[in-house]
Amino acid sequence: MKYDLWEPKRRIELEYQRALNQMLKKIQRYVDYVGEPQEVANIFRKVANSAEFNRYAEETANRMVTHLFTDAGRTWRTAARENSQGRMIYETLRRELQGPVGGAVIHQIQRNAEIIKSVPLTIARDMTDYIAQETVNGRRSESILADLLEIVPDISLNKAKLIARTEVGKTSTALTRARSENLGLDWYIWRTSKDSRVRDSHDLMEGVMVSWRDPPSPELLNAEKNAPKPYHPGEIYNCRCYPEPVVTLDLVQWPRKVYRNGAITVMTRAQFQSIAA
Numbered sequence: 001m002k003y004d005l006w007e008p009k010r011r012i013e014l015e016y017q018r019a020l021n022q023m024l025k026k027i028q029r030y031v032d033y034v035g036e037p038q039e040v041a042n043i044f045r046k047v048a049n050s051a052e053f054n055r056y057a058e059e060t061a062n063r064m065v066t067h068l069f070t071d072a073g074r075t076w077r078t079a080a081r082e083n084s085q086g087r088m089i090y091e092t093l094r095r096e097l098q099g100p101v102g103g104a105v106i107h108q109i110q111r112n113a114e115i116i117k118s119v120p121l122t123i124a125r126d127m128t129d130y131i132a133q134e135t136v137n138g139r140r141s142e143s144i145l146a147d148l149l150e151i152v153p154d155i156s157l158n159k160a161k162l163i164a165r166t167e168v169g170k171t172s173t174a175l176t177r178a179r180s181e182n183l184g185l186d187w188y189i190w191r192t193s194k195d196s197r198v199r200d201s202h203d204l205m206e207g208v209m210v211s212w213r214d215p216p217s218p219e220l221l222n223a224e225k226n227a228p229k230p231y232h233p234g235e236i237y238n239c240r241c242y243p244e245p246v247v248t249l250d251l252v253q254w255p256r257k258v259y260r261n262g263a264i265t266v267m268t269r270a271q272f273q274s275i276a277a
């Protein structure tokens with residue numbers, strides 16, 4: 001199977017980032033006419049509570065999740081073609097929206113919409129803190145306002161980038177997981193984006209077979225302090241790793257690294273089958 005077949009498309013992340021940034025730019029247009037720093041924060045608050053903005057947040061989340069879901073659906077059908085159980089997989093995929101997979105899609109749309117809705121409020125809160133702190137420092141309100149007008153576009157762009165990168169990964173993993181479980185597939189291979197920004201701890205996970213029921217803590221495996229609790233690829237901020245579902249053991253190369261009970265061990269197919277049974 002083509003190596004990066006399961007990787008969420010970068011195009012979807014960029015589209016999401018652009019939509020989020022456009023939304024924040026639209027708010028910034030009102031900011032040009034204010035006279036007091038606190039008014040800038042108030043504008044972000046007002047927009048966050050408007051019906052139009054909430055509708056936009058829902059539409060944007062819906063578009064991203066649907067796009068990821070459709071795109072991965074093609075990948076699943078490709079995988080089904082290469083598999084002896086292809087017919088069963090194909091039939092299950094055809095009916096999947098009526099079952100738990102459909103529920104996962106709706107849940108991901110709602111989760112993303114809530115994140116988008118929270119952005120202007122978070123920015124407003126940060127601004128209010130900044131204004132209070134600079135006022136205590138004795139700065140004049142005109143210069144605080146000038147600061148805000150200068151940094152708002154950067155803050156917005158960075159927020160859009162972080163959300164797009166983190167949430168596309170999380171959403172994609174959640175959908176892959178829901179589809180895997182619906183098909184009774186317990187295992188996946190951890191894949192990294194293979195670029196220079198991959199964390200050392202995630203580099204360690206490249207090519208390792210993992211069970212959906214037993215997520216690893218890559219940081220702990222890498223002997224790092226303050227390891228977050230265990231998670232699957234794409235489930236932590238700024239992570240572009242992704243799960244490649246193991247649809248059939250015939251297409252897996254053996255021996256292979258397997259994560260189990262807090263350790264990575266190399267196993268033959270027979271050894272793996274004895275623990276996976």
Ligand SMILES: [Zn+2]
Pocket residue numbers: 192198199202234238239240241
């Ligand atoms: Zn990663």
